[in-house]
Amino acid sequence: MNSLRHRSTLLAAASTAVLALSLTACQDDADAKPATGTTASAAADAARGQATGSTPTTGAAGSKGSDGAAGASESTGSAGATGSSDSAGASGSGTAGEQASAAAPACTAKDVRITAATQGGPPYTHLVLTAKNTSGHTCRLPGFPHVQFLESHKQDVPAVGRSRPATPVVLHAGEPAYAAVKLSDGGTDEDNEPVSAFSVTLEGDSTVIAVTAPGSGGIAVDPAKALTGYWTPELRNGADDF
The missing domain is CATH 1.20.5 (Single alpha-helices involved in coiled-coils or other helix-helix interfaces)
Structure with a gap:
C-alpha cells in the first residue's frame, strides 16, 4: 500500500x-x-x-x-x-x-534719252537736263554731263564739285536723273551767243548726243561763265549749287 x-x-x-x-x-x-x-x-x-x-x-x-x-x-x-x-x-x-x-552697268548713249528745259524759276540763267532710262534695264549714271555748247569752244563746260550726290545715281527702267546747267550770269554786257542745239556725252561713253535747246529762239550762252552740275536723282535748283 x-x-x-x-x-x-x-x-x-x-x-x-x-x-x-x-x-x-x-x-x-x-x-x-x-x-x-x-x-x-x-x-x-x-x-x-x-x-x-x-x-x-x-x-x-x-x-x-x-x-x-x-x-x-x-x-x-x-x-x-x-x-x-x-x-x-x-x-x-x-x-x-x-x-x-x-554692280549695274554704266548707262550709255543708247540707254538714255536726254532733253533740255529752261528752269522754271530764278535764276533764269539755268536750264535743266533730264536723262531718262529708256533701256528696259537698270544702269548707273556716273559723274556729270559733258556739255559743249559751241563749235568754236570745244572744251567741256566745267562741273561744280559741290553738286555731287552722296551716292551713285542708279536708274531703273523708266527713271530719270537731272543736271542743272548754268548758261550765263544774266548780265547785258556779257559775250552771249545764241545756241539752238548742243552736244552731251556721258562718262565712259564717247558717243555724242545731240540735244535741242529749249525755246523757239534757242538759248543765250556765255562760254566763259557756263557751268554744269552732277547728275542727281532729284530735280534741283541751280542756285542751290552755283
Whole structure:
C-alpha cells in the first residue's frame, strides 16, 4: 500500500516537472517570437528609412531643378541664336541690294534719252537736263554731263564739285536723273551767243548726243561763265549749287 502511494507521488511529481518544462518551453517560444518579429520590423523600418533617406539625394525634386535650369538656358540660347540669324539676314539682304545696284552697268548713249528745259524759276540763267532710262534695264549714271555748247569752244563746260550726290545715281527702267546747267550770269554786257542745239556725252561713253535747246529762239550762252552740275536723282535748283 505504501509502495503504491509512493509510486503515485513520484508519477505526480514527474508529471508536474514535465508540465513545468513544457510551460517554460512555450514561454521561451513566445518570448522568442516577439523578439524575432521586432527584429524583422526594425530591419524593415531600417530598410524603409534607408530608401526614404536616399530620396532627397537622387529624388525627383533634385532632378527637376537640374532639368529646369537646363531648359531655361537652352531656351535663352535658342532665342539669342534666332535674333542673330534674323539680324544677319536683314543686314545681308540690304547689303546684297546695295551691291547689286553698284554692280549695274554704266548707262550709255543708247540707254538714255536726254532733253533740255529752261528752269522754271530764278535764276533764269539755268536750264535743266533730264536723262531718262529708256533701256528696259537698270544702269548707273556716273559723274556729270559733258556739255559743249559751241563749235568754236570745244572744251567741256566745267562741273561744280559741290553738286555731287552722296551716292551713285542708279536708274531703273523708266527713271530719270537731272543736271542743272548754268548758261550765263544774266548780265547785258556779257559775250552771249545764241545756241539752238548742243552736244552731251556721258562718262565712259564717247558717243555724242545731240540735244535741242529749249525755246523757239534757242538759248543765250556765255562760254566763259557756263557751268554744269552732277547728275542727281532729284530735280534741283541751280542756285542751290552755283
